[in-house]
Amino acid sequence: MTPPLAPGQRLLAAAPVLAPGSALALADAVATAIGTEIVDSSDLASANLVSANLELKGQLTEAATPTAVVTAVLAELDARVRTEVTAFLNGDAGVAAVLRLAFTGAEAVDRSDSVSGLLCPGSREWNAELHRRLSDDESFARLIESYDGTVGIAIGGRPVHIRCYRGQVLEVVARAVKGADFVLDIPGEVFIDLMSSDDNSFMETAMLGKMRSAGSGYEYLRMTSALIRIIDNARALAGTAGYVGATTTSIETLQVA
Known part of the structure; x- marks a missing residue:
């Protein structure tokens, strides 16, 4: 087959x-x-x-x-x-x-x-793996050390809510009980481009208007560095899950901007 x-x-x-x-x-x-x-x-x-x-x-x-x-x-x-x-x-x-x-x-x-559930961004298995990676990422922990809230992204229409509390990732689920402070909508094809580009092109993609946010604009801007790091982890996940053209760079080698 x-x-x-x-x-x-x-x-x-x-x-x-x-x-x-x-x-x-x-x-x-x-x-x-x-x-x-x-x-x-x-x-x-x-x-x-x-x-x-x-x-x-x-x-x-x-x-x-x-x-x-x-x-x-x-x-x-x-x-x-x-x-x-x-x-x-x-x-x-x-x-x-x-x-x-x-x-x-x-x-x-x-x-x-x-x-594999990892072939569907935003699935339960994908969310669980992202949770594990973010929880083990000391750089991400530093970026959210003063944050108590929920970062929301939607990948190809699938919501992903990342609940954070002062340096800890409490959960990564489809929908947090109290919702997200903001939700960044990433179309599926745009997410694939983010996974396969030579470097993390989050800022360039955002500035071109290929992603749209809803909710608190203040929290979205405040969490920009954390969002970039989330994409770093998603890129590493995609590389090990078998996404075509995805980077195989280890997250440990990446530095926070």
Whole structure:
């Protein structure tokens, strides 16, 4: 049996250029092309047109080359495998449209042994591993030594709440009981870029507007250095979990800015 894909894996390397057409038709063509590359037989579970430089009638007026990246792979309760993908339609002037799609295995085949929870950022297993790493990180402890609150991030729509108290990480869970002081929304494809860049590009990514925060702006700015260190730990986690293109740098070698 072919092993499952991994986050960071690129798809549609040999995809043909798509002729101009409606957003719906182009999305259908991209979904069909991606479906042929997903392991085993897969059904399209959901599709979301995130952004598009389209005319009012929803027409793409130029030819576009599709590319795609896997952002998460997870085993579902019914033993199917869910693969989440972000696709881009690239025109002469840049990215013309962005699509987020999820494919679920058409047949319920037990593949729990081959699908690690670490391949899905924000999953219970991923949160537990991040908790362990942050708890062992003395540099992170120094960054939160005066902080009593909850740092919130959302990766590909999955919330991750990091509850901290004066240098200690109390828990990393999907949702803290009292919520988070702020939540930084990181789209799945942006998170993959953060994991695979040569260096931690958190600040550059934030300044380009690729991530958005909600909640207390003051706490978000105050915890910027801690957020950068969280990404450092996530990058180390991704490297050991098998994300394609992820750094393998040990967290112990990284210094706090």
